[in-house]
Amino acid sequence: MVEFRLSAEHQRFVGWARATAAEQLVPLARHDGRVNRPLLRAMGDLGLLRAAFGGTGDQPRDAAALQLCLLRETIAQVSAEAETALALQGLGSYPILQSGTAECVARWIPQVVSGQAVAAFALSEPDAGSDAAALKLRAERDGAGWRLTGEKMWISNAPDADVYSVFARTTPDARGKGVTAFAVPGDTDGLSGEPLDMLSPHPIGRLVFDGVYVGPDALLGEVDGGFAVAMRTLDLFRPSVGGFAVGMAQSALDATVAHVRTRQVHGGPLARQQAVAHRIADLATQLEAARLLVYAAAAAYDAGDQPRDQRRRSAMAKLFATEAAQQIVDGCVQLHGAVALRSGHLLEQLYRDVRSLRIYEGASEIQRTIIARDLIDLDASR
Template sequence: MSDKSYLSWPFLEPQHRELAETLDAWAADNIDSNPHHGPDVDDECKELVQKLAEGGWLNYAVALRSEGQKLDVRSLCLIRETLGRYSGLADFAFAMQGLGSGSISLFGSDALQQEYLTAVREGRKIAAFALTEPDAGSDVAAMSTSAEDAGDHYIVNGEKTFISNGGIADYYVLFARTGGTGAKGISAMILDADTEGLEIAERIQVCAPHPLARLKMTNCKIPKSKLLGNEGEGFKISMATLDVFRSTVGAASLGFARRALDEAIARTTSRELFGAPMADLQLVQTQLAEMALDIDASALLIYRAAWTKDCVAERVTREAAMAKLYATEASQKAIDTAVQLFGGLGVTVGMPVEELYREVRALRIYEGASEVQKLIIAKQTLMNEGH
């Protein structure tokens, strides 16, 4: 059983503690903690979205202005951490309902929020966030997908790649260039999956099975009523959305790391080596200690960032970058240690630590690679020092 003493930290309030306990009990009954993905991950993902909706957990993934709601980052982090402990795909299903609708929660009109967010929280629509392009990943401002003004609508042409939920989403929050160069010429809009000219050009297979695709848009007509915010605010919208969800990536990796430590403790306390449990070996104890240390340090950074966003500051660019960077890198290290402690079993397909090893790797890349997070932290630090 993972350590839960962190729930008493002052970053969290009583409702967060209740959320964590209730979700943990629900996940134990509803989420397979030793999943073996079949040939159709798409169907598995859709089923998980339905389960999360029925459990009421997708209520936390959206925020309707008309209902006085606000995205609570601490709740999002606790949910992703808990789901991550049980299943990487369950975490993915929840996370994409949040990220794929986050821009609508933050910038969508009341009409768009009613149309899309109510369907997302009820599991009737699957959401996606279409930002990355073949030649514009870390450098968002370099995107080339264009949205030409055609009166009451835009004509969109271009490609997006590595789009999570690509192929199963009912809509995509799409970022496209409506004019100008660099970041100032980008706008955000909603592209429905049944729009004529939208093609799933390629399904992308990755080491941890998730629905991913490359999208191709050819003369897609998007009504201007689907615009999020104002024209030219797309870069700001994407960054504000990532500001909310970047900390939650760290939280998911924290859940992975907690599971890895649980598995490592169970293994080393039950497996005998040289006539005694592995856990009696000082070398093993130092490895377990480093895992526990990195887990607590990650949790402190994650819940500091989440609390700061919820209670103190509108933007948490520096705090969120630190949380994501440290937690994802530390989780990769912790899981690698767990695999090593399992020996040959650690690289056997179907073992929890083997699945964690595949699941965690992408988290150091998506929503801002580790190297980009370092640049963000440095820039924010220099700004704070007046340079």
């Protein structure tokens, strides 16, 4: 039975993260759609990036899922840009931490944790998004190393990252069983890219690999074992996407509760309208359900549950929390009225920021497929 009550240690951690983000990170936010290096360096100096890996020393340990979820939820309530920057550092570098050689880990992880190096997770391609096993970026043997040729698309922190966790095809026509992961420095010869303009100002871009050479020290895990590296990373980070969603939804709900208390309509506060009060109650209940699903998935990961159970819980948490957050933010915009549609308003920013969560790191439809496949298990019924 999973205990959902946060420990005193977790509550102290949340308080520290919230105060630190509000005081130190908000003044550094830019919202210009490019990597914010001063913001990352500040998060490194403050210990927030190290906390994303579950550690407190110079060398982080394997990530603690619940701490990561709490961190993302808390920072999202203060600054979506800071939360995104922190999360992308973890997502981009976790394949290196979990599967890189000792030399590769020593080269990159201390720089990532300090905010001196920007990391990125390069899995998606123009024709391999939800079906990640269909990726076509080729990795062909060249002496002791490989040459990478092809394209990556929708890559967060591209083209400005210092290191990319890249997933490439080493065995043709083998789907997920023929993918290998590599750590590729951003300044490698033959690697280029361009930023993409998005609905929300988020650092994301396209990468082109023109015979990019990587040596044997760049290998993450085993040859043809890269898909497992990617999935282990996503199993950890998917619940924390739910944490991000919960944090944004909480920010929207807090602003809306304050608004309906003070907004005067028909001689009294808007909150006295029963339809409004009941809508607030429904939104708050959705939010709490999402939060509990996220915590349950994170607790299952930290407890070392079976990978299949972890994957299902992660999918449920990501699915429900991101869908709920979209509904909650939309409902809060409705209760604010036209003022929430004005450029620069908190709700206007959240309305744009929340939409991508239902797509990246596995769209909602993919999460439903994962859940249904596990529950129905057609192979076991034969």
